[in-house]
Amino acid sequence: MRIYRIFLVLMVFFAWQLNLNAQCTPAPPSDTDCLSGCTTNLVNNADVGAGQIHCYTGSGTVSSVSMNGGTIRVCGTLSINTINFNSGGTIIITSTGSLTFTNGFNMNSNCIIVNYGSLSTVSVSMQNGNNFIYNYGTFNQSGTLSFGNLSASFINGQNATANVNSISKGGGSNGTLCIEAGSSLNVETFSNAQANFVSYGSGIPNGCIRMITSATSSAALTSSSSVEVCLATGVGAGQNWGSASVTTDCATCADVLPVTLASFDARLENGLVKLIWSTALELNNDYFAIERSKNGFEYHQIGQIKGAGNSISLLNYSFIDEEIPDQEIMYYRLKQVDRDGSFSYSEVRSIRTEQLNSFGLYPNPASDYFIIEVDEQTSNLLSIFTTNGQLVTQIEDVLPNQRIDVSKLPRGTYVIKMLSNNKLKMKRFTKQ
Numbered sequence: 001m002r003i004y005r006i007f008l009v010l011m012v013f014f015a016w017q018l019n020l021n022a023q024c025t026p027a028p029p030s031d032t033d034c035l036s037g038c039t040t041n042l043v044n045n046a047d048v049g050a051g052q053i054h055c056y057t058g059s060g061t062v063s064s065v066s067m068n069g070g071t072i073r074v075c076g077t078l079s080i081n082t083i084n085f086n087s088g089g090t091i092i093i094t095s096t097g098s099l100t101f102t103n104g105f106n107m108n109s110n111c112i113i114v115n116y117g118s119l120s121t122v123s124v125s126m127q128n129g130n131n132f133i134y135n136y137g138t139f140n141q142s143g144t145l146s147f148g149n150l151s152a153s154f155i156n157g158q159n160a161t162a163n164v165n166s167i168s169k170g171g172g173s174n175g176t177l178c179i180e181a182g183s184s185l186n187v188e189t190f191s192n193a194q195a196n197f198v199s200y201g202s203g204i205p206n207g208c209i210r211m212i213t214s215a216t217s218s219a220a221l222t223s224s225s226s227v228e229v230c231l232a233t234g235v236g237a238g239q240n241w242g243s244a245s246v247t248t249d250c251a252t253c254a255d256v257l258p259v260t261l262a263s264f265d266a267r268l269e270n271g272l273v274k275l276i277w278s279t280a281l282e283l284n285n286d287y288f289a290i291e292r293s294k295n296g297f298e299y300h301q302i303g304q305i306k307g308a309g310n311s312i313s314l315l316n317y318s319f320i321d322e323e324i325p326d327q328e329i330m331y332y333r334l335k336q337v338d339r340d341g342s343f344s345y346s347e348v349r350s351i352r353t354e355q356l357n358s359f360g361l362y363p364n365p366a367s368d369y370f371i372i373e374v375d376e377q378t379s380n381l382l383s384i385f386t387t388n389g390q391l392v393t394q395i396e397d398v399l400p401n402q403r404i405d406v407s408k409l410p411r412g413t414y415v416i417k418m419l420s421n422n423k424l425k426m427k428r429f430t431k432q
Contacts, residue, residue: 024155024178024201028134031095031116034075048072048089056097067091067111074099074117085111088130093117095137104143107131107152115139126152126175135160144168147175156183156207159283159310169194171219179207179227182283182310184253190215196242200224206245208253211235217242228256252340257283259307259336262314266332266349272387272415272428273321273351275332282311289335289343290319296331296348307336322413322428324353359418365430368407374400374420381419386412406431 038055044062048054050069056062059077067089074097081102088110093099097117104123111126113119114134123143124133129151133139136157144166145154153176156162162185169175171193179185180201190211192198198221200207210230220242221229229241230250237248247256264277275290285307291299303319324330330353334346360373374380380398384406385391392414395404409431418425 024153024157024176024180024199026132028114028132028136028155028157029090029092029112031092031136032073034073034094034096038073042072042074042078050087069110073097088112090114093119093137107133126154129174135162139163141165147177148172152176153178155201156180156185158182158201160184162186165189167191169197177209179209181207182257182281183207184210184257186210186212186253187215188213190217192217192221193219195219196221196223198222198224198227198244200226202226206257208257210250210253215239228253230256254284254338254340254342259283259285261334261336261346264334264346264349266351268351268353268426269320269389273324273330273332273353275319275321275334275349276317277334277346278314278316279308279311280314282308282315284339285309285311286337286339288317289337290321291333291335292321293331293333294325296350299331299333301335309339328352359425359427361416361427361429365432366406367432369403369405370429372398372400372402372404372418374398374418383417383419384409385415385417387415 034055034057037053039052040054042054042056042062045064046054047066048068048070052070053073054070055073056078057076061079061081064082065080067083067085068087069089071090071092074093077098079100079102083101083105085106085108090112093115095116100120101122106125106127109128109130111131115137117137120140125146127148131152134155134157137160139162141164145164146168151174155178158180159182164187166189167187169192175194175197176199177197178199178201187209198209206226206228208228208230212232213235215231215236217239220240222242222244225243225245227244229244229246230253231246231248233249250256259282260280262278262280266273266275287307288305289301290303292302293299302321305317305319308315329350331348331350333348335343337343361370363370372382382395382398383391384393392409411431413428413430416427416429
C-alpha cells in the first residue's frame with residue numbers, strides 16, 4: 001500500500017468533516033436495539049405482515065418465511081432456507097447479527113435488506129421497483145446479483161466489504177450500484193450494459209471495485225473519478241470504465257485505497273527525540289515500524305506502533321526514541337505495513353542531535369553523584385528535569401569536573417540541560 005504525503009492538512013481535515021456522514025441515497029434504516037419495538041419472535045413458516053417486527057436473537061435455522069410488508073430484525077445467528085418477498089418488507093441484520101440465505105430468492109417491489117453485521121446469500125434477483133440491499137458490514141454471495149430494469153440498488157457502505165461471485169446488469173436505465181468511502185467490492189465476474197451503472201456516495205477515501213476473473217462494460221461504467229476499478233492481471237482490457245480511476249494488474253483493493261499520511265515530524269523534547277505523525281485515512285493498516293539511521297542509508301527498526309486498521313478519521317500517533325546514539329544527525333522514517341504483509345515507506349526526517357551528546361557525565365547511571373565534563377571556563381547553568389519536563393533543581397556557575405549531588409533524587413530517568421554561552425546542551429542520566 002502506498003503512503004501519500006498531504007501537505008494541506010487542514011484541507012484534508014475539513015473535507016473529511018464535510019463528508020464523514022455522506023452516503024448513497026436513500027439512507028438505510030438504522031442499526032437499532034434488537035428487541036426495540038418487537039411484536040413477536042421469528043419462527044418457522046412466519047408470515048411477516050405490515051406493521052409487524054419479528055426479531056431473532058438465538059442461533060438456528062428457520063425453514064420458510066413470507067414477507068408481506070413487515071420487518072425482520074436479526075441479532076443472533078440465523079439461517080433461512082426459503083424466503084418469499086410477496087408484498088415487500090424489510091430485513092435488518094444488526095451489528096451483532098449474522099444471516100445466511102441457503103437458497104436464492106427474488107426481491108419484488110419495495111424490498112429492503114440492510115446488513116450491519118454479516119450476510120451470506122446465493123443468487124438474488126432484484127426485480128420490479130424500489131428494491132435495496134445495503135451492506136455496512138460483510139457481505140458474501142456465492143451466486144449472481146442481478147438488477148432488473150426498474151429501480152434497484154446495491155449499496156456498499158463506508159469501509160464495508162462485499163464479496164460477490166457475479167454481478168449482471170443489462171441495458172435498463174434504473175439499476176444502481178453505489179459505493180461509499182473506503183468500501184471494497186470484490187467481484188469474480190462482472191457484466192454491465194448500463195451507462196453510469198456505478199455511482200459514488202462521496203467522502204474520503206475513494207471506493208473500490210475489484211474485478212477478478214472477467215469484466216465487461218459496454219457502456220460507461222461511472223461518471224465519478226472517485227470510483228476505483230481494480231483489475232486483476234489480464235482482466236477488463238478495452239472496456240468502457242467511464243471516469244473511473246483504473247488500476248491494472250491489481251491484487252487487492254488495498255493497492256488503490258492507501259493509508260494517507262497527513263503529517264510526519266521529528267523534534268527534540270526533554271532530551272529525547274519525539275516522532276509525531278497523523279493519518280487522514282487508513283485501510284487494512286496493521287502497524288507502523290519506526291526505523292532509524294546514522295547515515296541516511298542503512299536503517300534499523302527501533303519500535304512499532306499498532307495501526308487503526310480501517311479509519312476515515314484524522315488519527316494522531318507518536319513515538320519517543322529513548323536510546324539515541326552519539327551522533328551529530330539522526331535520520332528517521334516510517335514503514336507502514338498492511339495486514340497482508342505489503343508495506344511502503346514515508347519520507348525521511350532528519351534531526352540534529354549533537355546537543356544531546358555535547359558534554360560528558362559520569363558515572364551514568366549514578367546513585368550519589370555525577371561529574372560534569374565541560375570545556376568552557378565560563379558561566380554554566382545546569383538544570384535537572386524529569387522526562388515529563390518538570391524542573392527538579394538548578395545549579396549556577398557549574399565548573400569543569402564539578403561533582404553534582406543527586407543522592408536525594410528519586411530513582412528514575414532525568415534530563416540534564418546545560419546552558420553555556422547561550423548554547424543549550426542536553427544529556428540523559430539514570431538515578432539508581
